[in-house]
Amino acid sequence: MPRLPMDEVLIAGEWRRGRGTPIETVDPATGQVLTTVHAASAEDVDEAARAGAHAAADPAWRDLPAHLRARVLHRIADLIERDADELSALQTADTGKSRTETRALVHSAAGTFRYTAAALETAEDVLTPARGPYVTMSVHEPIGVIGAITPWNSPIASDAQKLAPALAAGNAVLLKPAEWTPLMALALGRIITEAGLPAGLLSVLPGLGSVIGDAIVRHPAVGKVTFTGGTNTGRTIAYAAADKVMPVSLELGGKSPTVVFEDANLEQALAGVMFGIFSSSGQSCIAGSRLFVARSRYEEFVGELVARTAKLRLGPGTDPATQVAPMVHHRHRDSVAGYVDLAREEGARVLCGGAVPDGEEYRDGAYYLPTVLDGLPNTARVCQEEIFGPVLVALPFDDEDDLVAQANDSVYGLACGLWTRDHRTAWRVARRIDAGTVWINTYKQFSISTPFGGTKDSGIGREKGRDGIRAYQRQKSLYWATDNAPLPWALG
Ligand code: NAD
Numbered sequence: 201m202p203r204l205p206m207d208e209v210l211i212a213g214e215w216r217r218g219r220g221t222p223i224e225t226v227d228p229a230t231g232q233v234l235t236t237v238h239a240a241s242a243e244d245v246d247e248a249a250r251a252g253a254h255a256a257a258d259p260a261w262r263d264l265p266a267h268l269r270a271r272v273l274h275r276i277a278d279l280i281e282r283d284a285d286e287l288s289a290l291q292t293a294d295t296g297k298s299r300t301e302t303r304a305l306v307h308s309a310a311g312t313f314r315y316t317a318a319a320l321e322t323a324e325d326v327l328t329p330a331r332g333p334y335v336t337m338s339v340h341e342p343i344g345v346i347g348a349i350t351p352w353n354s355p356i357a358s359d360a361q362k363l364a365p366a367l368a369a370g371n372a373v374l375l376k377p378a379e380w381t382p383l384m385a386l387a388l389g390r391i392i393t394e395a396g397l398p399a400g401l402l403s404v405l406p407g408l409g410s411v412i413g414d415a416i417v418r419h420p421a422v423g424k425v426t427f428t429g430g431t432n433t434g435r436t437i438a439y440a441a442a443d444k445v446m447p448v449s450l451e452l453g454g455k456s457p458t459v460v461f462e463d464a465n466l467e468q469a470l471a472g473v474m475f476g477i478f479s480s481s482g483q484s485c486i487a488g489s490r491l492f493v494a495r496s497r498y499e500e501f502v503g504e505l506v507a508r509t510a511k512l513r514l515g516p517g518t519d520p521a522t523q524v525a526p527m528v529h530h531r532h533r534d535s536v537a538g539y540v541d542l543a544r545e546e547g548a549r550v551l552c553g554g555a556v557p558d559g560e561e562y563r564d565g566a567y568y569l570p571t572v573l574d575g576l577p578n579t580a581r582v583c584q585e586e587i588f589g590p591v592l593v594a595l596p597f598d599d600e601d602d603l604v605a606q607a608n609d610s611v612y613g614l615a616c617g618l619w620t621r622d623h624r625t626a627w628r629v630a631r632r633i634d635a636g637t638v639w640i641n642t643y644k645q646f647s648i649s650t651p652f653g654g655t656k657d658s659g660i661g662r663e664k665g666r667d668g669i670r671a672y673q674r675q676k677s678l679y680w681a682t683d684n685a686p687l688p689w690a691l692g
Pocket of ligand 1 (some may be wrong): 429484614
């Protein structure tokens with residue numbers, strides 16, 4: 201087991217046991233309890249929020265020149281890289297994900313802090329064109345205390361995506377990780393403390409979403425909430441934020457279409473479609489969970505896809521040969537299995553998978569076989585609802601208009617993948633699809649320098665990119681008079 205201390209939480213700069221209901225975190229590959237975290241209580245949230253407000257108002261951080269604040273972010277990146285191996289092992293134990301994936305997530309978290317440091321050092325306020333006898337400018341200031349609430353599927357990467365720009369912008373942050381996976385946020389909290397962030401600017405508060413998450417959202421000192429998670433939770437948070445007239449950014453669910461046109465490079469498309477849905481065991485907001493194939497290639501493509509899917513290697517995240525690791529939790533695996541049962545009842549053909557794997561080695565883990573379904577219309581529940589597991593639904597399409605209509609017939613609008621050799625088709629369809637991100641002849645590639653976010657029920661706001669820091673600031677306009685004459689209205 202990794203050696204990071206894991207049972208205490210960070211409240212207002214101090215590591216101690218929280219006063220909330222303890223939460224057990226389980227290794228989904230074995231079903232064994234990893235540790236019991238003494239989670240935060242609503243009183244802890246209050247203490248952390250007040251301390252955060254105090255620390256954020258202190259000029260020691262608020263007014264520190266950007267290049268000096270950036271140094272702290274670089275130190276955090278250095279320490280993440282120093283501990284990368286240990287962090288990746290911890291994340292594999294907590295989430296079940298393969299070591300290949302958790303290593304990539306850890307390094308992406310370090311990259312996020314470095315990129316944000318560079319963006320911070322080079323961010324500029326602007327002089328606006330003056331329309332009178334004054335100089336006008338627009339400057340950016342911190343909001344104060346940010347509530348950052350994250351899901352269980354990609355801890356450390358999603359935590360870093362919120363912490364780096366929120367801290368860079370000059371704020372304090374209350375970070376609330378998911379119940380099932382509290383350990384990476386705590387480990388990151390240790391690293392950030394060691395990197396020398398002034399005490400009180402960061403609290404890490406694991407606990408129940410409906411108690412701790414809710415207390416963060418409603419706390420009067422919290423000036424913005426940045427949330428990644430399910431659409432229903434996002435909606436609840438948005439209602440509470442509306443009461444406070446508080447800005448929120450919401451990165452929510454998806455049901456993303458991947459499209460194989462008649463002229464696609466089939467090898468490339470097969471590899472991309474399989475990676476898009478079965479990597480991370482489908483537990484990815486941008487999983488390509490609806491596959492549309494041109495009717496003329498449908499039987500050929502889906503036949504080959506099913507043959508290859510059936511050969512994917514299942515196993516624990518610690519085995520370098522594993523392609524499909526366990527799901528995050530047995531309860532989540534059961535929910536995924538329930539969707540496949542529902543599809544059967546609705547008349548689906550189960551082309552492969554559709555069950556918990558047989559075998560002693562899979563007995564204790566939260567495994568589920570990669571599954572391909574077809575024979576259902578796009579209106580079926582498994583085509584409309586986010587399953588968040590290794591389940592792909594295949595559908596044929598007739599022409600471009602039919603494809604666009606079916607692909608956009610979803611409450612979600614997070615991502616889309618297009619597989620075609622024709623750049624004109626790619627351009628036209630990419631612009632017609634309702635999605636925050638469209639990948640063309642590739643899928644599930646990420647870059648901290650490129651904004652990310654959803655449309656429709658997939659969310660509000662964008663993370664990443666040079667402007668990522670701006671999401672955690674308020675804009676203020678300044679007018680400086682350039683002459684000494686009194687305003688004419690007041691003259692007699
Ligand atoms: P979830 O909505 O159940 O929980 C997310 C977080 O919200 C957790 O920390 C949880 O404790 C907290 N929470 C729950 N109820 C709350 C409340 N009433 N007030 C405040 N906080 C509350 O989501 P999950 O099951 O942890 O994660 C899976 C979901 O996340 C999927 O829908 C997935 O698509 C989505 N997701 C989206 C993105 C994206 O960038 N768009 C990325 C990853 C995951």
